[in-house]
Amino acid sequence: MTNPAVRELLERSNRLGADARNTNYAGGNTSAKGTETDPVTGEPAELLWVKGSGGDLGTLTEKGLAVLRLDRLRALAGVYPGVEREDEMVAAFDFCLHGRGGAAPSIDTAMHGLVDVAHVDHLHPDSGIAIATAADGPALTKEIFGDRVLWVPWRRPGFQLGLDIAAVQRANPQAIGVILGGHGITAWGATSAEAEANSREIIALAADYLAAHGRPEPFGAAVHQTLDEAARRTRAAELFPILRGLASTDRAQVGHYTDAEVVLDFVNSARLPELAALGTSCPDHFLRTKVKPLVVDTAPDAPLDEVAARLKELHAAYRDDYRGYYERNADAGSPAMRGADPAIVLVPGVGMFSFGANKQTARVAGEFYVNAINVMRGAESVSTYAPIGESEKFRIEYWALEEAKLQRMPKPKPLATRIAYVTGGGSGIGRAIALRLAAEGACVIVADRDFDAARTVAGEIGGSDVAIAVEADVTSAAAIAASVEKSVLAFGGVDLVVNNAGLSISKPLLETTEADWDLQHDVMAKGSFLVSREAARVMIPQGMGGDVIYISSKNSIFAGPNNVAYGATKADQAHQVRLLAAELGAYGVRVNGINPDGVVRGSGIFAGGWGAKRAAVYGVPEEKLGEYYAQRTLLKREVLPEHVANAVFALTGGDLTHTTGLHIPVDAGVAAAFLR
Structure with missing residues (x-):
């Protein structure tokens, strides 16, 4: 049975983490102290349950808690070697663990264990960080909270910060918490309910003060007009592949686009360049957003070619600036520079583009920068925004502990960062391809004329961070353009296109109508052309290469009876491969x-009547058609959708980097269809 203290801790954590006003995604940590029987001695043992490294308060479960012996954790204060060697204390936490399993202790564990109160919350609310980053934060803290909340000057998270907070709590028994300079808040209480109430009180009082005393327009007047929604999204889709290609100079990235009002208000403001250059302050923010964003200085409706040229100049300057930041602050023990590309790009009149190693990382980076905008607004409305200095940011960004965390991350899957657009993805071969590409790490756009079917397959894959559905009639250039634009806005571009949509009508020559011919050529020959052309319009300015795969057919080579329209359009597709x-x-x-x-x-093709017609041609029952096809092959094996998906992955998974213009048979060996 779960310890009552743990149950209360999880419930409190989930409530606090569910409200963005309290803390950002995966930010902050909570804890509870209590007792359990030591299974070795049979005696009561005082324990600390604290959110472990990583994870999110809103979805925290018991598996996400680190469990430590409180006596051993507090005994570390007696062997603490001082702030210059405090990083060594993180490894020491492992020797304080109780029981088996549980999460790895985080850098903030000391804060929770050393504060001598049963329940502790450390959170990153925008309102609290606004006070924490204000130039006169100590005075504001006194004015807002009196002696119930104290100011703790900036210190990098770690053992010493835990000692500092514990000392403040001991010296001020009336206090319910502290404002951590440049960082966030910590609150406590004798019960879980009291700790939660104190956390909420600090957050609400800070927010109320900013609302009551904040001056209007802390970012200055608007100097750019927001493009209307249609024009804004069109311009965003035009810019996104260019920006993604630039942001992927060091390593490939996935993107996220945000045009929320809070973002547009900031990017259109007179003080955008000045405030953006100051960068973010809370470690949780800049670890995900980099120390500052790239700010675009062109007019929202400037000609695209002019903007593209300017973006390249700004990107080069950003990389030079970041390299200078690294060289000014690095020493012999610093990790190598991880990459000089921006994680956040701000475009007046259009919005914010954020980038990361996957969609979730890119989305969360954007969310964190929204937090940073709110912090800047709050601080500037009552004071002056004064984030921690460059050298302190560097110490955290290139912290040995942060580097170790990055090194522990699992190796990316083969198609990580690839964005795949699969036509006919709602069923059959297309569904199998979409599922396989997603399983190998790709973000997948499931495109199908049947939107409900596409949505079902996208749901099988997962949430919108890994797959989306788009309605796409491949015979319509406008429909394809609209679906590709949605794809670009969802993930930042397109890297991998699978032309799979198809149908077939099996008739003898004399029974094949002009409409039969036109329909099959419109869907497959024309449809593949339209999709490839639209994808190329993204891939070329993106500058990241890419893959286009045509699901053709052995019938592009093999001449079977009663199949003239289908065979001819498949031959058309086969030659498009060579031409493109x-x-x-x-x-x-x-x-x-x-x-x-x-x-x-x-x-889907065979279920739509093609199977019955082909079975009639060969004189076998329809339910035996698969077996019939298998028996006429050299390997005597039936071809399934998964086998076609395997071939798509083989071509795109990274091993065949020097292969183009090739057709791979997936037919179990049909000698008449051998390539010559």
Whole structure:
């Protein structure tokens, strides 16, 4: 049975973490102290349960808690070697652990264990950080809270900060918490309910003070007009691939776009360049956003070619500036520079673009910068925004403990950072391809004329951080353009396109109508052309190369009976592979094809009547068609959607980097379809 103290801690944590006014995603930590019977001695043992490294308060479970012996943790104060060696204390926390399992203790564990109160909350509310980053933060703290909340000057998170807070709490028994300079808040209480109430009181009092005393327009007057929604999203979709390509100079990134009112208010303001240059302050913020963003200085409606040229200049300057920041602050023991590209790009009139190693990381970086905007607004409304200095930011960004955390991260999957657009993704082969690409780490756009089917497959893959559904009639240039724009706005670009949408009508030549011919060519030959053209319009300015895969057919080579329209359009697709490989190679875009044999089980085409017609042609029952196809192959094996998906991954997973213009048979060996 869960200890009551743990149950209360988790409930409190989830309530606090569910409200963005209290703390940012994955930010802050909470704790509770209590007793359990030591299984070795049978005696009561005083324990600390504290949120471990990583994780999020809003979704915290018992597995996310570190459990430590309180006597051993507090005994560390007696062997503490001083602030110059405080990083060594994190390793010492492992020797204080109780029981098996649980999360790794975080850097903030000392704060919770050394404060001699049963329940402690450390949070990063925008209102509290606004006071913590104000130039006259100590005076504001006194004015707002009296002696119930005290000021603790900036100190990097660690053992010494825990000692500092504990000393303040001991010396001020009337206090309910502290404002941590440049950082956030810490509150405590004798009960879980009291700690939560005290945390909420500090946050609310700070917010009320800012609302009552803050001057209007702390960012200055607007100097840019926001583009209307349609124009704004069109411009964002035009800029996003360019920005993503630049932000991926050191390593490939996925993007997130935000045009919330709070962002537009900031990016349109007169003081944008000045305030953005100061950077963020809370460690949770700048570890995800970098010390400062790239600010675009062109007019919102400037010609795209002019903006693109300026972006390259600004990006080069940003990289030079970041390199200077690193060189000014690094010493012989510093980790190597991790990359000089921006994580946040601010564009007047358009919004904010954030980047990360995956969609969630990119989205969270944007959320953190929204927190930073709120902090700047609050601090500037009642004082002057004064974040911690550059050298302190560097000490945290290139902290050995932070580097160790990064080194412990699992190796990325083969298609991590790839953005895949799969047509006909709502069923059959397309569904199998979408699922396989997602399983290998790609962000997937499931495109299908049947939006409900596409949405179902996207839901199978996961949430919007990994997959989205778009409605896409591949016979319509406008529909394809709209679906690709949605894809770009969702993830930042497109890297991998699978032309899979198809249908078939099996008739003899004399029974094939002009409408039959036009329909099959519109969906497959024309549809593949439209999708490839729209994707190229993204891939070329993105400058990151890419893959275009055509799901053609053995029928592009093999001449079977009663199949003239289908076979001819598949041959068209097969030659598009060669033509586009020749044209797009200059941009690093590889174009390859896959020639499956008839895929009966799970196929939308066969379920739509094609199976019955082909079965009639070959004189076998429809339910035996798959077996019939298998028996005519060299390997005597039936081809399934998963086998086609395997070939797509083989072409795009990173091993065939020098292969383009190729068709891979996935037909279990149809000699008549051998490539010559």
